[in-house]
Amino acid sequence: MYVYMGHMKFKHTQPYENWFxxxxxxxxxxxxxxxxxxxxxxxxxxxxxxxxxxxxxxxxGSKPNKFGWPGQDLKGVVSLYHKQDLEAVETYAPNNTVCxxxxxxxxxxxxxxxxxxxxxxxxxxxxxxxxxxxWSSILPSGESKMITNEIRxxxxxxRLESNLKQLNSDANGKVKSIVIAETGEExxxxxxxxxxxxxxxxGFLEHSELETNRGILVDRNLETNxxxxxxxxxxxxxxxxxxxxxxxxxxxxxxxxxxxxxAQTICKKETLYTPGHWFNSAKFFDIEYxxxxxxxxxxxxxxxxxxxxxxxxxxxxxxTIAFDKTTQSFLGINTFGIRMRHEIFNRWLDxxxxxxxxLEHLENAHFDPEFxxxxxxxxxxxxxxxxxxxxxxxxxxxxxIFSLKS
Amino acid sequence: MKTIRTLGLGLILxxxxxxxxxxxxxxxxxxxxxxxxxxxxxxxxxxVFRDALKNSVFDQEFSTPFYLANSIAKAVESANETHxxxxxxxxxxxxxxxxxxxxxxxxSGTGFVVQNKIMLWFLTFGLAILxxxxxxxxxxxxxxxxxxxNNHIFxxxxxxxxxxxxxxxxxxxxxxxxxxxxxxxxxxWIYLVxxxxxxxxxxxxxxxxxxxxxxxxxMSVMAVRMYIKYRRNKYQVLRTTSVLFFQxxxxxxxxxxxxxxxxxxxxxxxxFPLDYDFFFRWNLNELLENGGFGLFILVWGVxxxxxxVPVMVYFFGKRWYCSWVCGCGGLAETxxxxxxxxxxxxxxxxKVERWLVHGVLVFALLMTGLTLYGYFSEAYEVxxxxxxxxxxxxxxxxxxxxxxxxxxxxxxxxxxxxxxxxGCPLAAYMGVIQRFKSRFRITTNGxxxxxxxxxxxxxxxxxxxxxYAQKGExxxxxxxxxxxxxxxxxxxxxxxxxxxxxEGRIGSSDVLLGNAMNLMDQLQDK
Numbered sequence: 027m028y029v030y031m032g033h034m035k036f037k038h039t040q041p042y043e044n045w046f047x048x049x050x051x052x053x054x055x056x057x058x059x060x061x062x063x064x065x066x067x068x069x070x071x072x073x074x075x076x077x078x079x080x081x082x083x084x085x086x087g088s089k090p091n092k093f094g095w096p097g098q099d100l101k102g103v104v105s106l107y108h109k110q111d112l113e114a115v116e117t118y119a120p121n122n123t124v125c126x127x128x129x130x131x132x133x134x135x136x137x138x139x140x141x142x143x144x145x146x147x148x149x150x151x152x153x154x155x156x157x158x159x160x161w162s163s164i165l166p167s168g169e170s171k172m173i174t175n176e177i178r179x180x181x182x183x184x185r186l187e188s189n190l191k192q193l194n195s196d197a198n199g200k201v202k203s204i205v206i207a208e209t210g211e212e213x214x215x216x217x218x219x220x221x222x223x224x225x226x227x228x229g230f231l232e233h234s235e236l237e238t239n240r241g242i243l244v245d246r247n248l249e250t251n252x253x254x255x256x257x258x259x260x261x262x263x264x265x266x267x268x269x270x271x272x273x274x275x276x277x278x279x280x281x282x283x284x285x286x287x288x289a290q291t292i293c294k295k296e297t298l299y300t301p302g303h304w305f306n307s308a309k310f311f312d313i314e315y316x317x318x319x320x321x322x323x324x325x326x327x328x329x330x331x332x333x334x335x336x337x338x339x340x341x342x343x344x345x346t347i348a349f350d351k352t353t354q355s356f357l358g359i360n361t362f363g364i365r366m367r368h369e370i371f372n373r374w375l376d377x378x379x380x381x382x383x384x385l386e387h388l389e390n391a392h393f394d395p396e397f398x399x400x401x402x403x404x405x406x407x408x409x410x411x412x413x414x415x416x417x418x419x420x421x422x423x424x425x426x427i428f429s430l431k432s
Numbered sequence: 433m434k435t436i437r438t439l440g441l442g443l444i445l446x447x448x449x450x451x452x453x454x455x456x457x458x459x460x461x462x463x464x465x466x467x468x469x470x471x472x473x474x475x476x477x478x479x480v481f482r483d484a485l486k487n488s489v490f491d492q493e494f495s496t497p498f499y500l501a502n503s504i505a506k507a508v509e510s511a512n513e514t515h516x517x518x519x520x521x522x523x524x525x526x527x528x529x530x531x532x533x534x535x536x537x538x539x540s541g542t543g544f545v546v547q548n549k550i551m552l553w554f555l556t557f558g559l560a561i562l563x564x565x566x567x568x569x570x571x572x573x574x575x576x577x578x579x580x581x582n583n584h585i586f587x588x589x590x591x592x593x594x595x596x597x598x599x600x601x602x603x604x605x606x607x608x609x610x611x612x613x614x615x616x617x618x619x620x621w622i623y624l625v626x627x628x629x630x631x632x633x634x635x636x637x638x639x640x641x642x643x644x645x646x647x648x649x650x651m652s653v654m655a656v657r658m659y660i661k662y663r664r665n666k667y668q669v670l671r672t673t674s675v676l677f678f679q680x681x682x683x684x685x686x687x688x689x690x691x692x693x694x695x696x697x698x699x700x701x702x703x704f705p706l707d708y709d710f711f712f713r714w715n716l717n718e719l720l721e722n723g724g725f726g727l728f729i730l731v732w733g734v735x736x737x738x739x740x741v742p743v744m745v746y747f748f749g750k751r752w753y754c755s756w757v758c759g760c761g762g763l764a765e766t767x768x769x770x771x772x773x774x775x776x777x778x779x780x781x782x783k784v785e786r787w788l789v790h791g792v793l794v795f796a797l798l799m800t801g802l803t804l805y806g807y808f809s810e811a812y813e814v815x816x817x818x819x820x821x822x823x824x825x826x827x828x829x830x831x832x833x834x835x836x837x838x839x840x841x842x843x844x845x846x847x848x849x850x851x852x853x854x855g856c857p858l859a860a861y862m863g864v865i866q867r868f869k870s871r872f873r874i875t876t877n878g879x880x881x882x883x884x885x886x887x888x889x890x891x892x893x894x895x896x897x898x899x900y901a902q903k904g905e906x907x908x909x910x911x912x913x914x915x916x917x918x919x920x921x922x923x924x925x926x927x928x929x930x931x932x933x934x935e936g937r938i939g940s941s942d943v944l945l946g947n948a949m950n951l952m953d954q955l956q957d958k
Contacts, residue, residue, distance in 0.1 A: 028884060032584035034773075038889045041898065043778060146583045179577060278882050283947040302948035307880050309923040312579030312664075316880070316925055342577075365925030368878025368945055393877055393928050395919050397666035424932050 027106070027139050030115055031146040064235040064252045081254050081292050084242060085285070088224035088260035088276050091132075097193030102201040103218045106136050106143075115143065118217045122149045127215040129153075129204050131190045132222030133160050135308050138173075140219040141182050142311055152183040152213055154190060154206065156222075164323055166346050168335050169360060173310045175341060180311050193218055224276050226261040239263055241274045246298040248288045256291070258284035268301060270320070277306060303375045304358070305368060313342060318371035319358025321348040331357060334381065334412070336405045338363070345405065349381035356384045364401070365393035370427065382417055385409055389422040433570040440566025447560040454556070454620045459543035460494045462504075462536060470536055478523045481511035497537050501616035504536050505529035534616040534639065545620045553624045557649060564653045571660050578664040580921055582890070590844070591770050597844035605841040612832045615639035632688040644684050647763065651679055654766035661769075667916045667929070671755055675762035683759045696722055698729050701757050704737045705796040706858035708831060711803050712823060741858075742865050748931055749872025750862035751914020760851055763840065764892065765915060768848025772892040772917065775847030781894050785854055785911065792830060793860035799826050830855065849892040853911060863910030871931040872914065873938075874907035876900060878945030881926045887918035901926050904944040908937060 028034045047054050058072040062082070069077040090105040092098045104114045119125035128144045130137050133155030144151045157163060160177060162170040177184050191207035203214045226241035237243045237251040241263030248256045259281035260274070267273040271280075283301050290297035307316045322331060332351045337344040343363030349356050356379050359371065370391040374384055384391075388402045406419050467482070467490065484507035494500050508529040515523040525532065545552060575581045590596040610617050615638075622642045629637035629645075637645075655676050662668035678701055687697045696718050704710040710733050719726035744752045754761045775781075799822050806812060806819040813819065839851025852859050866872060874897070881904075887897035893911045897918045900907045907918075907927075919927040 028886065029586075031582075032587040033582040034885055034889045035586050038885045041883050041885070041902065279879050279944075279946055282879075282944070286944070286947060300948040302946050305879065305946060307882075307924040312577050314923065314925050365877070365928070368880055372878065372945055393875075393925060395665055395667045395916060396929060397670055399666065428933060428936055 027143055029112060030143050036109075060230060062231065062234045062236070062255075064255065067254070082256070083288055083292070084250075084255065084257040084261060085259045085281070086227045086230075086261045089227040089229075090220050091223045091225055092220060093222065095190055095192055097195055097201065098220065100193055100195050100201040100218075101199050102216060103193065103220060105220050106140050107224070115140075115217075115219075119144060119147065119149055121147055125149050125216040127152065127213070128217040128219060129213055129215045130219040130221060131204075132220065133157060134221060134223060135161075137219070137221035138177065138310055140221055141177065142180075144217075144219075145180055145182065149217075150183065152185060152215070153177065154185050154188040156187070156189055158187050160184070160186075162323060163325055165360070166321065166323055166333060166335065168337060169344060169346060169362060170323070172337070172341055172344055172362060173313065176311050176313055224260065226263065226274060228261055247291055247296060248284055248299055249291075256288045258288050264299075268299065270304065271301065275301075279305075303372055305371070313363050314365065315360070315362050316364075316366050317358065317360045318366065318368065319348070319356070319375050321346050321358040321360045334409055336401075336408050338401060343401065347381060347384065354380045354382065356381050359384070367391045367393045367427070382415070386417050386420050387426070389420065390427050392422070433573050436566050437570045437574070440563045440568070443559055443563030444567060447556055447563060451556050451560075451621070454545065454552070455618065456496055458495065458497065458541055458545050458620055460497050460500050460537060460540050461491065461542060462489055462500060462540045464490050466539060467536070470539070474527070474532075476525055478511045478515060478525060480514050480523075481507050481525065484510055497541070497616050497619045500540065501530070501533040501537050501614070501619075504533035508532055530614055530616065534619070537616040537619050538622065538636070541619060541623065545623050549623055549626055553627070556624060561649065561653055565656065568653075568657050568660060571657075580661060580664075582886075582921065585770075585773060591773070593774065593845060600844045601841060604843065605837055608832075608837040608841055611639055611643060612836060618642070629688070632685070633691040635691065641688070647759070648680050648684050651676055651762055651766045654769070658766055658769060662920060665916070665920045668920060671916065672765065674756045675758070675765055678757045679759050679762045695725055696729065699759075700729075700732065700736075702759070703741055703753070703858055704733060705793065705800065705861065706758075706760075706856060707733070708796055708799070708826060708857070709823070711800050711807070713803070713807050713819075716807060741862060745862045745865040745872075746870050747872075749870055749912070749914050749929075750859065750866045751872065751912070751916075751929070753862060754852060754859060754913035755915045760835070760839065760856065761913065764843075764848040764852060767840075768843050768892070771843045771848045773847070773889050774845065775849060775853070775892050775894040777888050777891070777894050777896050785894070788854045789856065789860040789863070789911075792834070792855050793857040795826060795830065796857040799823060830857075847892055847894070849913070852913060853893050859911075859913070866912070867908065867910040869934075871934055871937070872908075873930065873932070874900075874912065874918065875928045875930055875932075876904055876906055877924075877926045877928070879904060879947070880924050882924055884923060886921045886923065887927060890917050890921045892917070897927070906937060 029036050029039060046052075055077070057075065059069050060072045061070040062068075063070065067079050067082075069079065069082075071077070087107065090107065097103075102118045104118060105111050106115065119128060125144075127150045128140075129152045130140050130144075131154045133153065137153065137155075138160070141151050141153050159167065159170040160174045165173070174184065174186075185206065187208065189207040191205040191210075193201050194203045194205070194212070196202040201215065201218050203212050204218060205212050228238055228242055231238055231242065235252060236255065241261050242250055242257035243265050244250055244257050244262050245265060246268075248258055248262065250257055260276040262274070262284065264271075264273045280301055284299055287297050287299045303318065304320055305316075305318045307314070309315065321333070322328065327333075330351050331348050334347045334349070335344070336346075345362070345364060346360045347356065348358045356374060358375075359366065367390070374391075385406055388405065389400070392400060392402075394400070402419050406417055409415065410417055462485070467485070471477075471482070485503060489500060489503050506529075508525050508527075512524050515521070575583075586592045588594070588596075590600070615622075618639065622637050622639055625637045625642050625645050629635060629641045633641075655672050658672045659669060662672075682701045683699045687699055691697050696715075699707070709715055716730070719730045722729075741753065755765060802814045802817065802819050802822055806814050811819075834855040835851050839855065842850045881898070881901040883898055883902045885898055887901060888895070888899070891897050892915060893909075893913055895907065895909050895912060897907055914929055916929050919929055
């Protein structure tokens with residue numbers, strides 16, 4: 027994303043300099059694995075080479091969902107998951123004369139990134155979203171509406187409750203238009219971005235001994251049915267889901283945690299995959315989003331889950347806190363345009379704090395840059411008015427913030 | 433909006449052409465009378481000097497300053513050669529040839545430029561400011577809602593070491609070389625700011641006045657760009673205002689006004705060892721001759737370096753100086769902001785940086801030690817080393833070439849903090865304190881880092897911020913100037929500059945937040 031937008035060069039996205047691997051005795055091998063021979067513990071590459079292994083960690087990631095749309099494999103149909111995708115986007119959409127319009131199908135986090143990318147090169151974008159408001163399967167409605175507005179404010183042609191019917195080809199096998207299922211409208215375009223979710227990238231395992239379902243099935247120590255072979259990240263599927271989480275989690279940091287876990291295991295310290303409290307973050311054009319704990323959308327809301335919602339008058343900042351109706355305990359928080367301290371919320375979730383405690387101590391969780399205006403007084407005021415309470419905002423306290431560090 | 437932008441750019445280019453062409457026009461005539469007045473005032477007794485200029489230069493009119501300046505400088509050199517050979521020490525002209533030439537040329541200019549200083553000021557400075565504003569202001573609308581837009585920085589030839597960058601590089605290098613070593617070549621530019629100088633200090637402008645004035649103008653104009661780009665980030669807005677204030681008031685206005693009241697020219701915020709000639713004999717003498725006020729400056733200068741600087745670094749990190757007060761930092765954070773992504777993040781650069789910046793600090797301290805020893809023992813040579821030649825060497829290598837020519841000239845190639853990162857002895861001094869004894873750190877927000885690389889890319893000091901952030905470690909580095917851009921460009925709210933308790937400032941957790949893996953169990957298993 028940032029490379030296409032000109033914020034960075036490809037080398038800036040690499041976390042280590044190129045000498046790093048050799049220095050640390052890591053050999054990088056480039057190639058496509060076609061098959062895994064689990065009995066001989068050998069990888070077979072597409073160029074005919076072999077590689078023997080003692081332990082194998084599969085981290086093959088995911089691939090974009092395609093739902094059998096006619097024309098879904100035409101030239102000019104792109105996604106955004108790896109470097110080859112980036113190169114394809116650069117080829118098909120270098121500027122707004124080659125690409126006069128781009129259509130994006132699927133209103134999730136990748137879809138909006140792709141929209142922002144095309145927007146940066148002044149390419150008109152039509153964005154098809156299945157739901158009645160952007161990401162409304164995940165976000166509560168107030169937040170979903172705010173992001174919906176943010177998308178429109180940036181000049182994106184957002185089509186809600188719109189599904190893709192088919193993609194039409196020109197004479198050269200390149201996409202030239204798409205048709206919307208609900209209205210039958212045909213939209214001319216030169217590039218189509220498919221971002222309707224992902225599924226594990228495990229096609230090459232079809233004839234292997236490895237047990238798979240939607241992903242590669244693993245135990246809590248991330249080992250597959252074959253000893254010495256592990257799977258981590260987007261391609262792994264927990265046989266029994268970790269509490270409060272889905273069996274397949276295509277989130278960047280769970281991949282990292284699984285990596286840390288499996289590293290312990292193969293270094294002979296058998297360790298179970300134990301992700302802590304749920305958290306996540308994203309950025310929607312200019313609006314940053316963070317979440318800690320669980321705040322569910324209306325569709326997935328638990329019977330006991332109540333929400334407190336505050337929105338800044340200029341509609342660029344808002345916050346939603348989920349709490350238990352009966353016990354009043356804090357369940358989770360979504361913030362937009364306000365940064366929060368991960369460590370504090372992790373601790374409050376551990377300690378099962380009440381929503382009153384959380385609201386009174388929000389200054390301790392504040393993570394915006396220094397001097398930025400805070401809104402906790404207004405937030406507390408709104409909560410007090412709605413719940414007939416008289417909570418008072420506590421001052422920031424360093425020793426409370428760092429109490430777990432020592 | 434786009435038309436306004438294009439108009440602004442056109443205006444800037446036209447003014448630039450006019451500004452450059454000004455260098456090559458004018459009328460310069462050194463009359464016999466003016467020459468005699470000048471040498472009497474300067475106590476120059478060399479007849480060889482006069483003879484060398486008499487036939488070739490006196491009373492002749494030149495249309496550029498170059499020939500006249502070079503002739504005078506050459507005459508000084510040849511006169512000195514003769515006198516030194518004949519051991520006629522009283523005849524030797526001790527002033528630097530091109531410095532003397534500059535002063536003579538300055539008083540010998542006549543004609544259009546000299547007679548139309550104010551009008552030409554408006555046509556150059558005035559229109560350039562207008563053009564720059566026309567070019568920048570439309571960004572408020574064109575770049576969409578507030579929020580940092582770094583789009584196309586690496587697609588643009590100006591900010592990705594393309595031909596525009598190399599052109600700017602060549603221009604800046606030439607500018608600094610002329611400024612330091614051939615000031616008479618830019619005599620017409622200096623005339624333009626005479627009226628302003630006279631209204632402030634009562635004296636006509638020198639090349640340093642021109643430089644100071646340009647510095648303030650460029651910083652002010654580029655600060656407008658900062659205000660637009662970072663308008664959603666209060667820290668950036670306040671910091672920009674602060675450096676601008678200290679440059680205009682402390683580095684420019686106060687020193688000039690002091691001169692008007694016959695006090696020594698002094699920049700109260702310029703701390704030793706960045707202010708490397710503070711303890712030079714001539715400066716100490718000037719201060720001591722100035723009674724109570726001079727003494728006050730002397731005490732202030734010592735207290736600033738020994739007390740105020742370390743105490744402030746303890747509480748706020750070196751950012752209080754580098755990103756809020758310093759003039760070099762001020763230019764780097766305004767004119768230099770478009771180039772911040774060009775600083776090298778390689779481990780190799782870090783190694784070079786540590787040797788170089790601490791090397792300069794040691795050099796500055798040794799030189800000052802020798803200077804003070806020489807001052808108090810009233811010797812001009814210490815351990816067989818001429819104090820003057822060490823000072824000259826430092827002034828030339830570090831003061832002019834490193835801080836000026838390389839420090840600013842290399843903005844478009846190596847990023848905007850070349851001097852601050854590799855050369856500034858004050859930054860090195862504060863860095864040591866910041867690393868070992870300070871409340872400042874950049875806190876990493878638990879497990880939120882996605883390793884995107886924006887923070888490292890936009891770090892002007894070449895710190896690989898991401899390397900810390902993705903491990904959940906706080907960033908505590910000697911070189912961090914606390915500009916706050918890593919935090920500003922982070923898309924996930926991972927970084928926060930803050931001053932807090934020292935305890936646990938550097939510590940890193942073995943397992944990133946978000947992972948509930950119990951390491952204590954594992955430790956016990958061992």
